[in-house]
Each structure stands twice: as structure tokens, then as C-alpha cells.
Amino acid sequence: MNKENIYMARTSPKNVIDAYYEQFHRDFSSFLRYRSEEVVSGGKMVLTLLGRKSDNPSSKEGCFIWELLSLALQEMVSEGLVEEAKLHSFHIPQYTPSTKEVASEVQKEGSFIIDRLKASEVTWAACGNFYSPQDLIEPDDGYNVAKCMRSVAEPLLAKHFGDLVIDQLFDKYKKILSDRMSKEETKFINVTVSMTRR
Structure with missing residues (x-):
């Protein structure tokens, strides 16, 4: 159905994208409902989520980082290191919502009033680059981003493909990331929402 894609991609069929959104809707609605039981009336909550500015769920803003990991897995399939069937059955369980989708879900659930909602950008190169200008060695941006993503995805990948x-x-x-980052500006989008409990 989604073949080599491990996440939503520009080539993903509509039913895959719809399934990701429906799961986000259920999870985020439950999250808001449970938090509403913990926050007193008039209390505040601020959330920051990986998201996107685009209305298109399969835009590069939310999917590109996973598309590149999929390329690495496809290379391993071509080298006989990973079974093709395992690649086809692996899916990243994350949805990067737009600001409109976050607003819509908060309003539908009904426990909170949105005070402020905005999207901001963080370059991939900023991921893990904590160094001073006096450092003699240039940071390896591809390595730093791969290390950051490994901390997120390794347990899922190891369980599915083996340690x-x-x-x-x-x-x-890392090599794919370094290549792409040297050719284009790559960014994460954060969606931040400040809310008040009704």
C-alpha cells in the first residue's frame, strides 16, 4: 500500500494519509481530554509539537526527514541487508499537524481556549550543534542530525529490523543527510499552542 515509504510521502495513497490523520485526531483528542482533568479552570497549558506550515500532510516540512531514512533502508534492501517485506511493513507512528489542524482539534475537543498559536522554524543544522566559535573542528551536521533521529527512532527500528x-x-x-543538507536548507517546523482551561 505505502511500499518503500516508512511514513507519509508525496507518493503515498490518500487512504494512508487519511489513516495517519485519523490516528492523530484520536490521540490528540484523548490527550487534551486527559489533560483537562489535570488542569484547573483558568489554568494554562503550552504545547510544542513537530508540525508543518503547509496544509499538505505529505509536504516536505513534515516528511522529508523520514523520506531520507527510508532511502537508507532502501539501500540496505538493495544490498541484501534488510528484507524487502520488512521495509514494506514498517511505518513511523507520528503525525506532524498544521496549525489549522491543531486549532481544529482543540476546538472540537472543547476543554481549552486557544490563547496563541504559531509555527516556528528550526534548521536541521541546529540539531546537536553546541559548540563555540573557538572550536577548531567544524561540526558534522549530518552526523548530528542522524544522532538526534537515532535517539528518537532506534527502539522502533531495532524491534522491527533487528539490532x-x-x-x-x-x-x-548520516551520509544521505550530509549530502542533502549541503545542497538545500532543511528545517523542522514547530507548532506551539498556548491554551487556557475553560
Whole structure:
């Protein structure tokens, strides 16, 4: 159905994108309902989520980082290191909502009033680059982003593909990231919402 894609992508069929959104709707609605039981009336809550500015759920803003990991996995399939069937059955369980989708879900659930909602950008190169100008060695942006993504995805990947392929996978991913980051500006989008409990 979604073949080599491990996430939503520009080539993903509509039913895949719809399934991701429906899961987000259920999860975020439940999250808001449970938080409303913990926050007193008039209390505040601020959330920051990975998201997107675009209305298109499969836009590069939310999907590109996973598309590149998918390329690394496809390389491993072509080298016989990963079974093709395992690639086809792996899916990242995350949805990057737009500001409109966050607003809509907060309003539908009904426990909170939105005070402020905005999207901001963080370059991938900022991920893990904590160094001073006096450092003699240039940071390896691809390595830093791969390391950051490994901290997020390794447990899922290791459970599905096995521990033995993880180091090779992230080595390939680092090279793909370094190449892409040298050719284009890459960014994460954060959606931040400040809310008041009704």
C-alpha cells in the first residue's frame, strides 16, 4: 500500500494519509481530554509539537526527514541487508499537524481556549550543534542530525529490523543527510499552542 515509504510521502495513497490523520485526531483528542482533568479552570497549558506550515500532510516540512531514512533502508534492501517485506511493513507512528489542524482539534475537543498559536522554524543544522566559535573542528551536521533521529527512532527500528543493522543504517542515513543538507536548507517546523482551561 505505502511500499518503500516508512511514513507519509508525496507518493503515498490518500487512504494512508487519511489513516495517519485519523490516528492523530484520536490521540490528540484523548490527550487534551486527559489533560483537562489535570488542569484547573483558568489554568494554562503550552504545547510544542513537530508540525508543518503547509496544509499538505505529505509536504516536505513534515516528511522529508523520514523520506531520507527510508532511502537508507532502501539501500540496505538493495544490498541484501534488510528484507524487502520488512521495509514494506514498517511505518513511523507520528503525525506532524498544521496549525489549522491543531486549532481544529482543540476546538472540537472543547476543554481549552486557544490563547496563541504559531509555527516556528528550526534548521536541521541546529540539531546537536553546541559548540563555540573557538572550536577548531567544524561540526558534522549530518552526523548530528542522524544522532538526534537515532535517539528518537532506534527502539522502533531495532524491534522491527533487528539490532544488527542499526549501526550500518545510521551510517548510511548520516551520509544521505550530509549530502542533502549541503545542497538545500532543511528545517523542522514547530507548532506551539498556548491554551487556557475553560
